Amino acid sequence: MIDAPARFASIADFEGFARSLRSQDRTGTRSVRLCMGTGCQAKGAARLYELFEEAIESASGRGRAGNIEVKPTGCHGLCQRSPIVVVEPAGIFYQQVEEPDVAEIFRETVLGGRAVPRLLYQDPESGRKLEAAEEIPFYKVQQRIVLSQNGRIDPTKITDYIAAGGYSALVKALTSMTPEEVIAEVEVAGLRGRGGGGFPTARKWRSCRSAAGGPKYVIGNGDEGDPGAYMDRSLMEGNPHSVIEGMLIGAYAIGSEKGYIYVRNEYPLAVKYLRTAISQAQEIGLLGENILGTSFSFDIQINRGGGAFVCGESTALMASLEGRPGEPRAKYVHTVESGLWGKPTNLNNVETWANIPHIINRGGKWFAGIGTEKSKGTKVFSLVGKIANSGLVEVPMGITLRRIIYEIGGGIRDGKKFKAVQTGGPSGGCIPAEHLDARVDYEELTNLGSMMGSGGLIVMDEDTCMVNIARYFTDFLLNESCGKCTPCREGLAQMRHILQGITKGDGQAGDVEKLQALAEILSGTALCALGATAANPVLSTIRYFRDEYDAHILDRRCPAKECRGLFIYQIDAEACKGCGICLKNCPVDAITGERKAPHVIDEQKCTRCGTCWEKCPFTAVLKV
Amino acid sequence: MPTVTIDGHSVEVERGATVLDAARYAGIWIPTLCYHPALSSEASCRLCMVELDRGDWRQLVTACNYPVRHDVIVYVMSERAQQARRGVMELLLARSPDSQELKELAERMGVKGTLWPKVTESQRNCILCGLCVRVCEQIIGKSAIGFAGRGADRTVAAPFRQPSEDCIGCGACAAVCPVGTIEVRVHKDECEVEISPFKSRVKLLVCKQCGAPILSTQVCEQALRNVGWATCLPMQACSQGNVGMGRKSAHATFWPELRKRLRLCPKCRRLQTAGRVASP
Amino acid sequence: MNQDSSLIEQIVERYDRDVGMLIPMMQDLQAECGYLPTDSLRALAKRLNVPLMRLYAVATFYASFRLAPKGAHEVSLCMGTVCYLKGSAGISQAICKEFKVAPSGTTADRLFTFTAVNCVGACALAPVMVVDGKYYDGVTSESALEILQGLGPAEQAAQADAKEAAE
Numbered sequence A: 001m002i003d004a005p006a007r008f009a010s011i012a013d014f015e016g017f018a019r020s021l022r023s024q025d026r027t028g029t030r031s032v033r034l035c036m037g038t039g040c041q042a043k044g045a046a047r048l049y050e051l052f053e054e055a056i057e058s059a060s061g062r063g064r065a066g067n068i069e070v071k072p073t074g075c076h077g078l079c080q081r082s083p084i085v086v087v088e089p090a091g092i093f094y095q096q097v098e099e100p101d102v103a104e105i106f107r108e109t110v111l112g113g114r115a116v117p118r119l120l121y122q123d124p125e126s127g128r129k130l131e132a133a134e135e136i137p138f139y140k141v142q143q144r145i146v147l148s149q150n151g152r153i154d155p156t157k158i159t160d161y162i163a164a165g166g167y168s169a170l171v172k173a174l175t176s177m178t179p180e181e182v183i184a185e186v187e188v189a190g191l192r193g194r195g196g197g198g199f200p201t202a203r204k205w206r207s208c209r210s211a212a213g214g215p216k217y218v219i220g221n222g223d224e225g226d227p228g229a230y231m232d233r234s235l236m237e238g239n240p241h242s243v244i245e246g247m248l249i250g251a252y253a254i255g256s257e258k259g260y261i262y263v264r265n266e267y268p269l270a271v272k273y274l275r276t277a278i279s280q281a282q283e284i285g286l287l288g289e290n291i292l293g294t295s296f297s298f299d300i301q302i303n304r305g306g307g308a309f310v311c312g313e314s315t316a317l318m319a320s321l322e323g324r325p326g327e328p329r330a331k332y333v334h335t336v337e338s339g340l341w342g343k344p345t346n347l348n349n350v351e352t353w354a355n356i357p358h359i360i361n362r363g364g365k366w367f368a369g370i371g372t373e374k375s376k377g378t379k380v381f382s383l384v385g386k387i388a389n390s391g392l393v394e395v396p397m398g399i400t401l402r403r404i405i406y407e408i409g410g411g412i413r414d415g416k417k418f419k420a421v422q423t424g425g426p427s428g429g430c431i432p433a434e435h436l437d438a439r440v441d442y443e444e445l446t447n448l449g450s451m452m453g454s455g456g457l458i459v460m461d462e463d464t465c466m467v468n469i470a471r472y473f474t475d476f477l478l479n480e481s482c483g484k485c486t487p488c489r490e491g492l493a494q495m496r497h498i499l500q501g502i503t504k505g506d507g508q509a510g511d512v513e514k515l516q517a518l519a520e521i522l523s524g525t526a527l528c529a530l531g532a533t534a535a536n537p538v539l540s541t542i543r544y545f546r547d548e549y550d551a552h553i554l555d556r557r558c559p560a561k562e563c564r565g566l567f568i569y570q571i572d573a574e575a576c577k578g579c580g581i582c583l584k585n586c587p588v589d590a591i592t593g594e595r596k597a598p599h600v601i602d603e604q605k606c607t608r609c610g611t612c613w614e615k616c617p618f619t620a621v622l623k624v
Numbered sequence B: 001m002p003t004v005t006i007d008g009h010s011v012e013v014e015r016g017a018t019v020l021d022a023a024r025y026a027g028i029w030i031p032t033l034c035y036h037p038a039l040s041s042e043a044s045c046r047l048c049m050v051e052l053d054r055g056d057w058r059q060l061v062t063a064c065n066y067p068v069r070h071d072v073i074v075y076v077m078s079e080r081a082q083q084a085r086r087g088v089m090e091l092l093l094a095r096s097p098d099s100q101e102l103k104e105l106a107e108r109m110g111v112k113g114t115l116w117p118k119v120t121e122s123q124r125n126c127i128l129c130g131l132c133v134r135v136c137e138q139i140i141g142k143s144a145i146g147f148a149g150r151g152a153d154r155t156v157a158a159p160f161r162q163p164s165e166d167c168i169g170c171g172a173c174a175a176v177c178p179v180g181t182i183e184v185r186v187h188k189d190e191c192e193v194e195i196s197p198f199k200s201r202v203k204l205l206v207c208k209q210c211g212a213p214i215l216s217t218q219v220c221e222q223a224l225r226n227v228g229w230a231t232c233l234p235m236q237a238c239s240q241g242n243v244g245m246g247r248k249s250a251h252a253t254f255w256p257e258l259r260k261r262l263r264l265c266p267k268c269r270r271l272q273t274a275g276r277v278a279s280p
Numbered sequence C: 001m002n003q004d005s006s007l008i009e010q011i012v013e014r015y016d017r018d019v020g021m022l023i024p025m026m027q028d029l030q031a032e033c034g035y036l037p038t039d040s041l042r043a044l045a046k047r048l049n050v051p052l053m054r055l056y057a058v059a060t061f062y063a064s065f066r067l068a069p070k071g072a073h074e075v076s077l078c079m080g081t082v083c084y085l086k087g088s089a090g091i092s093q094a095i096c097k098e099f100k101v102a103p104s105g106t107t108a109d110r111l112f113t114f115t116a117v118n119c120v121g122a123c124a125l126a127p128v129m130v131v132d133g134k135y136y137d138g139v140t141s142e143s144a145l146e147i148l149q150g151l152g153p154a155e156q157a158a159q160a161d162a163k164e165a166a167e
């Protein structure tokens, strides 16, 4: 499958092969890049792939194909508009492609070199049809480093990665840098962990390198448990070799021969692609004993999670790798000294790892030139929720939330009003409109009562009740708590109890203070960071949306009209056409009215089930 | 040896000892629930919180597993430490409001009661300290019980919530339980011992003389196995004086001998011995 | 029974009898059987010489393990933040009501096992429902019920499964 010697016996052999791949003459090659990320697959990309293949086949039957290839790639980012198809060499970007469109794209663009305007992205402001991805505002503001090859290379082909410059950083490290120099370069870059905490990567590596004892382990954290975040998934699916190369370089720097990548159970495709990538790397001697003929040996094994959010936490992850329930343990002795099986272990997020090859190739100084004083480089976010352009974005640190949400994300959907953006996953916080000019930076987000987290940016609009969101996250965390320590298990249960009361209309004066007291206990006494940060969603919503709590508790009213029972339904007499649909569907016969005349809801009988609101074809039922 | 200064009192301890060790050495009381000197520290109850001086800031840590690696200053009675312990205790009281043991400990800590309602289920006041689980695994070597489920659903249970086949009915779990959740019940009629609430049952060895239950047959066997192998190997003391015999046969002779002795309850054995002494 | 023990043997050998690989072994067992049969867990514990309790603890800690047989189809509804914001709680209620199934339960006719999961990583398409590995995007209560009503009857799917397994 790989057109290469079974195993490269030396670095020189590999470099020769890489050079030949990179200098291949591709003029005249036309290629159709088809996103096969989860989003596009859900929208039928696999079938599109088949159709393109068939089209190529029949064209070559007629002698017209020349050099045409269809290339399945990882996520392109603009998942909102999936499936996405890009036709090279012109780089014409098609979105929301459907099966019948394939023939036209093939005829017009692939063979004819002309765009099909119908399938292009239309700029909502100017109304212009944009041909290239780079022109689309969604992509224009981004700076793609980690994702630079996502959507360009076929993740199942190591040759694709090598042709795009892959594994050159490993070669550089092995041939011209000592392990110490590698660490120093990462230090100059100022890279900090992308998994949430933002710990300086070089410092972690150095501690692990100098820790006594062995063997030493390195781990890639691909557990990505934050709901609403899928950066790591897209990275592992779209460019698995970049993670592997990063881990190889890290292992060389730390002095490790064994690595693990822990992948979330819900990500079968990521597991598959990583497995393929690892076996291809093993095949040609980039993993295994004596890599490229050097004295450096390193191998990677994939482990799948079992559906437990807490397993993203470092000590829980290691317990899971040891075949036990994922319960965290105290970190008074750090995992870099005593981690997996009690041995020095270096854990980094997969995005952190994927940054490494770029830093080695282009230098720490270059990397440190991007971002803010303390937060360097770029960060990948999954920009989702009530936003016009949902998708995966990579932006330089220091960019404001406003630019991400409005310039890249295109603002709020359906002309609604922005209310808050939730960052940092379930232990993060909700940032309100007045702080939209905050910059994406570890410290700045923490000061706002949220955190960088692994990269979910969930946008909420006026219809989202902030108390209910706090309840949602508390619920989530209670379900995902391992239950080992008292404050997390009991404290979160108490918090949920109070929040449930508030959202049901049973709130009591003093509830907010009780929540704050529980938050204090949690942050001070919980065993692991899950419990210690679990109150963030509650605290941040109290901090910025106290009025919503008060409205629920004091006025028994939900301002966002989301909490059932804390608002009523009324029929707008002007919009009502008297069609009778609501009347027929109301389960308690609370609606009366003659046909063709405005209907009325009997507030006494109404159970606020919302059926009429859902069924009314004229949106004449209002929540008030 | 590093020095630990606790609320102004200094003690020297071995490197690697815990803050709790140091406090006990210094005669300072720190409440604990999930700690037992014979078992590994899991620090799960979070009751033993103390404040650690980090120079420019203070950190709450659990005394039972914070290792002393160099000189440290800790505060047991600082406002923040007391408040942290109180907070944890109040949550435990909400979980197991009927536990007399818990109330007594709370009182000793100066915690009057709890403002939290009961919102989590606890099996007979179980506070999930895990001592039973650890003693069964680490001392008895059986792991007949363990934690099942997670989060608020976490419970101590036997596999499949059925009587455990691995349980030897030793009752060590009941002995270490700080809130009396686990009970050893003797069913005289069936001649069985039950470890409740796990419903595990084991046959009892009964006295040949008076019929009183002596101990669980499995504990007996396990003890014999352990003791048998350990003392029989040097072989000087084997009942028949067979020195230099192979492992197996030495064991084979030792076992029945011990067995014989175990046929009587302590009382009857005493009587028998006394009788033998009286009339040789 | 014999077949069962050879399956355990295969799985254990696949991971070099490494006790650290207990979770992957149990995952493979579940992939083969659709759930974790009690007897197989016993056999696995015995084979690895680890207490049965350890396997039970693992099986009840991780949400993806099942101790009861699953239905003919597997339905997961995403309850991640984005899907929740876009109404997946209502969809879940509708499914539970229509098919009289509890979250993480199986319908009485064994048609499908229904699980609510936390984010399937396709948040741009929220709300998302996954049926036997196929992703459905932007589902509503109506469309979800429609998809589920269209599922083949239990026996058919079971036969297809058996056929697949035989091949």
Ligand SMILES: Cc1cc2nc3c(=O)[nH]c(=O)nc-3n(C[C@H](O)[C@H](O)[C@H](O)COP(=O)(O)O)c2cc1C
Pocket: A192, A193, A194, A195, A196, A197, A198, A199, A201, A221, A222, A223, A224, A225, A226, A309, A310, A311, A312, A313, A314, A315, A347, A348, A349, A350, A352, A353, A454, A528, A529, A530
């Ligand atoms: C409850 C909890 C869940 C976590 N989940 C993840 C995760 O899904 N992915 C991840 O990379 N880090 C996660 N982390 C952070 C890890 O513990 C760890 O800090 C990180 O993987 C270290 O890598 P980094 O330094 O490269 O960020 C989680 C932490 C906690 C407390």
Ligand code: SF4
Pocket: A310, A327, A328, A480, A481, A482, A483, A484, A485, A486, A488, A489, A526, A527, A528, A529, A530, A531, A532
């Ligand atoms: S804080 Fe929560 S998740 Fe962490 S150890 Fe305690 S119970 Fe487990």
Ligand code: FES
Pocket: B031, B032, B033, B034, B035, B042, B043, B044, B045, B046, B047, B048, B049, B062, B063, B064, B065
């Ligand atoms: S005694 Fe220290 S945490 Fe329980």
Ligand code: FES
Pocket: A227, A228, A229, C078, C079, C080, C081, C082, C083, C084, C118, C119, C120, C121, C122, C123, C124, C126, C127, C128
């Ligand atoms: S929140 Fe549903 S797919 Fe992520």
